[in-house]
Amino acid sequence: MKRLAILISGRGSNMEAILRARLPATVAAVISNEPGARGLEIARTYGIVTEVVPHRGYPDRGSFEQALAHAIDRHGADLVVLAGFMRVLTADFVARYRGRLVNIHPSLLPAFPGLHTHRRALEAGVRIHGCTVHFVTESLDHGPIIIQAAVPVLPEDDEARLAARVLAQEHRIYPQAIRWILEGRLRLSGEDRVEIEGARPPAQALCSPEVEG
Numbered sequence: 001m002k003r004l005a006i007l008i009s010g011r012g013s014n015m016e017a018i019l020r021a022r023l024p025a026t027v028a029a030v031i032s033n034e035p036g037a038r039g040l041e042i043a044r045t046y047g048i049v050t051e052v053v054p055h056r057g058y059p060d061r062g063s064f065e066q067a068l069a070h071a072i073d074r075h076g077a078d079l080v081v082l083a084g085f086m087r088v089l090t091a092d093f094v095a096r097y098r099g100r101l102v103n104i105h106p107s108l109l110p111a112f113p114g115l116h117t118h119r120r121a122l123e124a125g126v127r128i129h130g131c132t133v134h135f136v137t138e139s140l141d142h143g144p145i146i147i148q149a150a151v152p153v154l155p156e157d158d159e160a161r162l163a164a165r166v167l168a169q170e171h172r173i174y175p176q177a178i179r180w181i182l183e184g185r186l187r188l189s190g191e192d193r194v195e196i197e198g199a200r201p202p203a204q205a206l207c208s209p210e211v212e213g
């Protein structure tokens with residue numbers, strides 16, 4: 001069985017969705033840079049080993065990442081899953097785990113990389129928003145896209161309502177993406193495109209608002 005390390009910084013709802021998905025893998029550890037991350041408690045209720053690598057305890061980014069990498073490797077992780085992990089990772093760290101480091105981002109990348117994606121989507125007036133699971137590269141919130149989910153932006157939405165609608169989809173697509181990886185069904189074609197063996201194309205387009213007639 002492949003071994004996963006899940007990296008979190010806070011709430012841990014994506015982590016929990018992954019734990020609940022009963023993937024054909026061992027979750028070797030949940031690692032947080034924040035000692036108070038709520039996700040750590042949740043992980044323990046699932047009997048998962050947890051570890052804290054507190055970024056504030058290190059003089060610079062490089063030494064923090066060294067400690068983080070040691071923790072990941074000590075747990076024998078094959079795949080590193082960023083699930084609300086709020087530290088920017090350096091090119092060295094990314095290179096070390098190239099092809100086995102994945103992230104979820106709450107927007108339809110390449111739109112809205114970075115923070116406050118839901119607020120920015122509302123401000124931009126987009127009618128469709130969503131989330132993306134991708135392999136991690138040196139550039140922030142960029143990398144070969146594995147799966148995306150789109151949701152409509154509704155007239156009565158505020159940031160919280162839109163975030164909740166997107167989060168429900170995050171909880172569907174992240175376990176799915178990891179399952180495909182574990183099943184060995186992903187191939188990188190070219191620099192940026194991911195092919196997924198046997199994946200079904202979606203049945204129809206999402207129009208927001210609906211087309212009438």
Ligand code: GRF
Pocket residue numbers: 008009010011012013014015039083084085104105106131167170
């Ligand atoms: C999610 O919206 C995720 O896409 C983003 O940070 C948030 C983490 O939420 N990277 P949770 O900790 O998984 O509940």
